[in-house]
Amino acid sequence: MGTLIVELGDRSYPIHIGQGLLEQAGVYFARHGMSRKSPHLIISDGNTAPLYLNRLTDSLAHSGYKVLSFIVQPGEKSKSLSVYEEVITAAIEGGLDRSSSIVALGGGVVGDLAGFAAASYMRGIRFIQIPTTILAHDSSVGGKVGINHPLAKNMIGAFHQPELVLYDVNTLLTLPPREVSAGLAEMLKHGLIWDADFARWCQEHADSLLALEPEVLEYGLEKGCAIKAKVVSQDERENGLRAILNLGHTIGHAIEAIAGYGTFLHGEAISIGMVGSAMLGVRLGADPSLVEETRSLLQSLRLPVALPRELDTDTLMGAMMHDKKFKEGSITFVVPLSIGQVEIRKDIPASLVREVVEQLKEEE
Ligand SMILES: NC(=O)c1ccc[n+]([C@@H]2O[C@H](COP(=O)([O-])OP(=O)(O)OC[C@H]3O[C@@H](n4cnc5c(N)ncnc54)[C@H](O)[C@@H]3O)[C@@H](O)[C@H]2O)c1
Ligand SMILES: O=C(O)C(=O)C[C@@H](O)[C@H](O)[C@H](O)COP(=O)(O)O
């Protein structure tokens, strides 16, 4: 088992990664001084809860905690205002007070939704992340929480750091193959933005990662979490450096929104977006081999690398203008210089992005 720390002064917190941690949740709650007098609300989804909720509630109850649960529909559509309202209703009806916590048991959807409920309920209560997807090695760390608007991803949200992240890698064994690949997209992203050796390691170990071989998977998750933790520790609120974690997301988020949430998984959409970013990089001076290399890394993880022709370019461009990085008339892009190295550019003309979108369609 490994433990990493997200260094944020008096809001620092651990990420515990290992096997069998779900059964020890009560011990970790006690170690973090969670209240035994106030109720704690677990948010999970309809796929994850039948598999893992009992293990969690048993462990917490055994350690003397009062727990309630609220189960949402699986998938991106649950990151909505209406489901958020249902979660808040469950918190009020369950009698949560300022010593309570909200606990996310699931992937990034549950984590973002539960985290936003924790950030806003009574102006903020404690929050615990218990991730159960590969993708959530990214989403459970860093405190970005929120929900979608039909017009734009993650448009309503907050920064609200968890108390701790308890990552039981045994839970990953039940993930469907498509979700495994989508999660590995964010793992590879951490290599693409920070560490070329790690990006190439992901490709070399692609078969083991896809087969969920525990030791390889745990190493990859720890490495991804460590990169994310380092970035977040330096720039919690995305005033600068943190934007690099958004590689591929400007195009990716627009794809998710215009195709209808859930049509493309988040990891699939950002996979296509990362190829687009490489194309942009080449237009701005990177070696032309960057596009093929990026594509090959993503394809080894069985990820999509082209944009379906039926997605309308104008609609996609319009959706990109809703990105949080679109400010004062121009869009900030994370542009790769080479594998493992990116820069943040604030001067990317929309015409260049349009060319990239067209090129992404040609490759289909
Ligand atoms: N906050 C952040 O920093 C951050 C970072 C990256 C992504 N995200 C967000 O995360 C979301 C995507 O997260 P995700 O890919 O985990 O999606 P998800 O939460 O929808 O989970 C994927 C699917 O797997 C199922 N599932 C979860 N755990 C399972 C398990 N152990 N076994 C079997 N099935 C399981 C879920 O029910 C769902 O159907 C997106 O909304 C994205 O925007 C947030
Ligand atoms: O933590 C971050 O910062 C990220 O950008 C991580 C991304 O993988 C993630 O998808 C995040 O939710 C995107 O945030 P947004 O602010 O661009 O909506």
Ligand SMILES: [Zn+2]
């Ligand atoms: Zn992401």
